[in-house]
Amino acid sequence: MTDPDADILLRATGLTKTFGDFNAVDGIDFAVQRGESFGFLGPNGAGKSCTMKMVGCVSPASGGELRVFGQDPAIDGPQIRARLGVVPQKDTLDEELTVEENLWIYGRYFGLSRSEVRSRATELLDFAQLTDRARSKVEPLSGGMKRRLTIARSLISRPEILLLDEPTTGLDPQARHVLWDRLFRLKRSGVTLVLTTHYMDEAEQLCDRLVVMDHGKIVAEGSPRSLIAEYSTREVLELRFDTDDHAHHGDAIAGIGERVEVLPDRLLVYTEDGDAAAAAVHMRGVQPLSSLVRRSTLEDVFLHLTGRTLVD
Amino acid sequence: MGASVSSPMPQPQPAPQSGPQAQPTPGPAPWRPVFGSWVTAYRRNWRGSIFGRFLSPLLFLLSIGLGLGTLVNKSAGGVDGVPYLQFVVPGIVAAQSMWVAMGESSYPVLGAIRWNMKYHAMLATPVGIDDILIGHLTYVAMQVTGATAIFIGVAALFGSFSSWWVLLCLPVTVLTGMAFAVPVFAFSATQEGADSFNILFRFVMTPLFLFSGVFFPIDQLPALIRPIAWVTPLWHGVEADRSLALGSPDFASVLGNAAYLLVVIAVGGWLARRAFIKRLVV
Numbered sequence: 001m002t003d004p005d006a007d008i009l010l011r012a013t014g015l016t017k018t019f020g021d022f023n024a025v026d027g028i029d030f031a032v033q034r035g036e037s038f039g040f041l042g043p044n045g046a047g048k049s050c051t052m053k054m055v056g057c058v059s060p061a062s063g064g065e066l067r068v069f070g071q072d073p074a075i076d077g078p079q080i081r082a083r084l085g086v087v088p089q090k091d092t093l094d095e096e097l098t099v100e101e102n103l104w105i106y107g108r109y110f111g112l113s114r115s116e117v118r119s120r121a122t123e124l125l126d127f128a129q130l131t132d133r134a135r136s137k138v139e140p141l142s143g144g145m146k147r148r149l150t151i152a153r154s155l156i157s158r159p160e161i162l163l164l165d166e167p168t169t170g171l172d173p174q175a176r177h178v179l180w181d182r183l184f185r186l187k188r189s190g191v192t193l194v195l196t197t198h199y200m201d202e203a204e205q206l207c208d209r210l211v212v213m214d215h216g217k218i219v220a221e222g223s224p225r226s227l228i229a230e231y232s233t234r235e236v237l238e239l240r241f242d243t244d245d246h247a248h249h250g251d252a253i254a255g256i257g258e259r260v261e262v263l264p265d266r267l268l269v270y271t272e273d274g275d276a277a278a279a280a281v282h283m284r285g286v287q288p289l290s291s292l293v294r295r296s297t298l299e300d301v302f303l304h305l306t307g308r309t310l311v312d
Numbered sequence: 313m314g315a316s317v318s319s320p321m322p323q324p325q326p327a328p329q330s331g332p333q334a335q336p337t338p339g340p341a342p343w344r345p346v347f348g349s350w351v352t353a354y355r356r357n358w359r360g361s362i363f364g365r366f367l368s369p370l371l372f373l374l375s376i377g378l379g380l381g382t383l384v385n386k387s388a389g390g391v392d393g394v395p396y397l398q399f400v401v402p403g404i405v406a407a408q409s410m411w412v413a414m415g416e417s418s419y420p421v422l423g424a425i426r427w428n429m430k431y432h433a434m435l436a437t438p439v440g441i442d443d444i445l446i447g448h449l450t451y452v453a454m455q456v457t458g459a460t461a462i463f464i465g466v467a468a469l470f471g472s473f474s475s476w477w478v479l480l481c482l483p484v485t486v487l488t489g490m491a492f493a494v495p496v497f498a499f500s501a502t503q504e505g506a507d508s509f510n511i512l513f514r515f516v517m518t519p520l521f522l523f524s525g526v527f528f529p530i531d532q533l534p535a536l537i538r539p540i541a542w543v544t545p546l547w548h549g550v551e552a553d554r555s556l557a558l559g560s561p562d563f564a565s566v567l568g569n570a571a572y573l574l575v576v577i578a579v580g581g582w583l584a585r586r587a588f589i590k591r592l593v594v
Contacts, residue, residue, distance in 0.1 A: 019594075028355055058435050059594060078342075091431035095347075105352055108345035109437035157437070175438040 007193055009161055010055060014064030017050045017216075024050040027064060034160075037193040041203045041298060042213035043308065048196035049089055052165045053214075055194065057081050069160070082110060085159030085191075091150050095139040099130055099149055102138060102252040107156040112237045120156050128152035128182065144175025150184065159236035162186065163171040164195035168202060180205050200298035212302055219305045223296055231304045232296040233258055235274035239281065239288040249286065258282045261303060270300070321419040342439045346447025349430075351454075365459045369466040372404050373397075376527070377472065389528065393507040394558060398447030399473035402557035404550035405463050405481060405524035412459045414517055417493040418509045421500035424448075431592055441588050445581075450491060456489035457482070475559025483564070486555065488549030494580030501587035518544045525554075548572045 010032040017025040025047040030036040040048040051061035054066060057073040057080050066073055068080045093102050100121055107117035125131045128148040138146065147167065154162060167183065168176040183206055187193055196204050203210050204224045212220040212227070220227055236258065241249050250262040257271030271277040274293030281288070303309055354361070381396035391399040424430035431444055441448075457581065460482055467473065499512070524546040530538050541547040552569035555561045 056436060058432075058592075081436065082438045084436075086436035088436065090429065092429040092436075094353065094428065094430065094433075105345070105349040106437070107340065108348055108431070109434060109439045111342065111345075111438065134319075152434075186361060187545055227515065271426060 009034050009069055010038075010194065011067045011101060012051075012055075012064065013053065013066075014049070015061055015066055015197070016063035017047070017054060017059070023216050025054070028211075028213070028216075028218045030211055030218065030221070032161075032192060032194055033095040034192055037187050037208045038195075038207055038211055039203045039207035039210035040194075040196040041198070041200065041207075041210050043198055043302075046213040048213055048214040049165050050216075052194070052196055054165055056084060056163050074142050082157065083160050085157065085162040087147075087150050087154050087162065087164040087167055089169070091146050093138045093149060093153070095145060097136065098135050098137055099123065099141070100134040102149060103114065103116075103153055103156055106153045110157040112115055112157070117156065121152075124152040124155055127155070127185075129178070131219045142173050142175070147179060148174070148182065149172060151179070155186075159191070161192045161194060164193065166196055168197075168199065168306065176202070178262035182272060200302070203298050210298075210300075212305060214302075214306045220301065227298060227301045228296045230301075232300040233270040234272045234296060235277075236296050236300060237269040237277045237296055238282070238290075238292040239269065239286075240265065240290045240296065241267075242289045248286075252284065252286050253281055256284075263309070268300070268303075270296070289293075323389070323524055333443075341443075341449070343443040343447035343450065346434060346439060346443050347450045347454075348433075348447075350448060350451035354455075362462075363367075365462045366466060368408060369404075369463040370460075372408075373401070373467060373472070374472050376404070377467075377470065391444040395437040395564060397470070397472050398558065400527060401467045401470075401556070402478075402553040403524075404549045405485055405557075406546060406553045407455050407487050407521050407526050408463055409460055409485045409519065409549065410492045410520065411488035412456050413452060414496060414513065416455050418500050418512070421448070421497055422503055422506060422509075425501060425591060426504075435592060437439065441585065441592060444489060444592075445490060445497070445584060445588060448495065449490070452493045453486055453490055455523055456486050456493070459490070460485045470498055473557045475549060475557065477556040477561055480556045480561075480566075481553045484570060484573075486554045487570055487577070488545060490572040491545035491549070491580070494577050494584055498583035498587045501584065501591045503575075509549055520544050525550045545573055545576050549550035 008031050010030075012028060012030050014024060014027045014029065016023065016027050028051065030038075034063075042047075042048050044257060050059065054061050054073070055068060057068065057077040060074060071080050073080055081298070090268065097105070099208060103124060104117050104119035107120060110112070112120070112310065125134050128151060128264070130145060130149060133141065133145065138149065141149070145164065151164075151167070160243065164183070168179050171179065176214045180202070183193065187206070193206065195206060207224060209223050210221070210227070211218045220231060222230065239253070243249065246267055247262050250260055252261060252267065252268055257269040257277045260269065261268040269277050269281075277292050279295060281291070299309065316321040348408050377397040377400055381400065384390065412443075434444055435441075464478060464481060468478070496512070503509075523530070523537070524541050524544055526546075530547065533541065548569035552566045555566055569582045
């Protein structure tokens with residue numbers, strides 16, 4: 001690679017956002033390449049949305065440097081926003097209008113002609129599987145449909161980067177899978193995705209690379225697989241007991257696996273071989289209510305890094 | 313932890329049609345699609361709104377103009393020799409623009425900030441704060457223009473005007489309405505909830521409606537109170553409209569009234585821009 005920076009669409013150095021004394025985003029560094037799918041994983045209040053608003057050029061940075069397409073949001077906000085697609089955390093659809101009217105209006109904000117907006121809207125409704133609802137009002141649509149419409153709307157300007165702030169929060173499992181499928185198609189067609197989530201399965205499904213955020217800081221960075229390899233073990237044995245205090249049982253199984261994490265409702269035994277750990281627990285005469293061997297996830301990474309689970 | 317992008321990432325295969333895509337060219341005036349979006353929303357419920365626009369002058373003409381007017385004419389011979397209908401209607405034309413402007417700049421503005429997040433949707437695009445303000449205010453001006461034209465048209469059928477100069481009432485009345493709309497935009501952008509609008513309607517608009525010379529000349533007011541009427545935009549609108557509609561306008565004072573209204577709009581615009589930036593760019 002002659003110029004490693006050539007294809008970096010997004011770069012933040014020491015990016016900071018403060019509200020009074022509170023550092024919502026506390027000096028973070030990251031860079032996103034063209035075609036990449038990049039995620040911010042963290043619990044509510046970690047500073048993810050704040051970061052997204054700064055990248056989306058609607059919220060000015062308090063400190064540090066941010067470059068989107070090599071441009072400075074403080075100077076070239078409108079030009080940058082013309083090349084971004086934004087899916088905000090809370091849908092901002094016009095519920096009084098029809099599905100297609102929402103797309104038309106939004107496309108016009110980008111200076112597209114009426115005819116161009118209409119032809120793109122037809123394609124996008126197809127992509128979002130909303131063609132048969134084109135003329136219905138937005139208000140009665142399901143949460144999943146509204147979310148798909150918001151994504152379709154964000155694509156009307158054919159953005160180079162799509163910013164998705166918690167794209168599937170509040171949706172039922174089926175709606176989430178439909179949405180993931182659509183996002184995966186976008187990614188394959190070359191759109192750069194930048195998303196925030198507090199769902200580790202979403203991050204694993206969609207992100208090539210992600211940063212883990214907590215209290216406004218980046219605490220780890222890598223691909224989902226490399227993060228799990230670095231911060232967790234291959235497998236996890238989950239044990240539940242018929243008890244109010246799982247800590248007590250933690251002592252009983254101490255020494256099994258590489259490490260034991262005590263949660264209010266269960267024990268997690270981190271180990272390379274879950275079945276062997278389960279057998280060891282059994283050998284000690286400990287009788288859990290249930291025991292489950294599973295593969296390590298990003299949730300475990302987060303737990304290890306912060307001592308807390310992602311979704312409280 | 314610092315982030316560096318040194319390791320090669322697994323790149324998805326770009327589809328043939330992708331890569332650096334054709335740029336949407338930002339239109340020459342991004343406030344126009346903002347205006348267009350309000351018009352689109354209006355098209356969904358214009359029938360009810362138009363009905364109200366016709367009904368409101370009818371109610372005023374029948375009750376105040378003809379009902380009360382007959383009484384005033386009989387007992388006092390009109391106001392300063394002018395039949396009460398011709399005295400009061402130009403004032404109500406001006407006052408009506410205040411009510412229309414208020415309605416369009418209170419709930420819809422706070423709604424676009426807090427409830428339906430319309431402004432936020434716009435700000436995610438190349439549209440900026442100034443475009444939002446200009447586009448939305450242009451839409452409000454369109455509403456005030458429509459309502460005023462209908463009011464003047466209906467009132468003319470009842471013989472409320474004695475001069476073609478009344479046609480100049482249209483631009484003056486739109487200025488009057490905007491002298492309320494623009495400062496109320498600023499006010500609405502500072503509100504958390506709609507409660508304060510009730511206070512604004514009851515304790516600001518209603519007194520203005522009653523004491524700005526719409527129904528009786530402000531000479532009737534105690535001398536101490538009169539200056540309050542002079543600083544309100546409504547009194548200037550009422551004075552200018554009345555002098556035009558009665559057919560012998562004193563153009564110097566009409567221009568003075570219009571200039572005052574323009575100053576209020578300019579100051580309000582500055583305040584509104586500040587309030588919008590403070591509220592929407594955080």
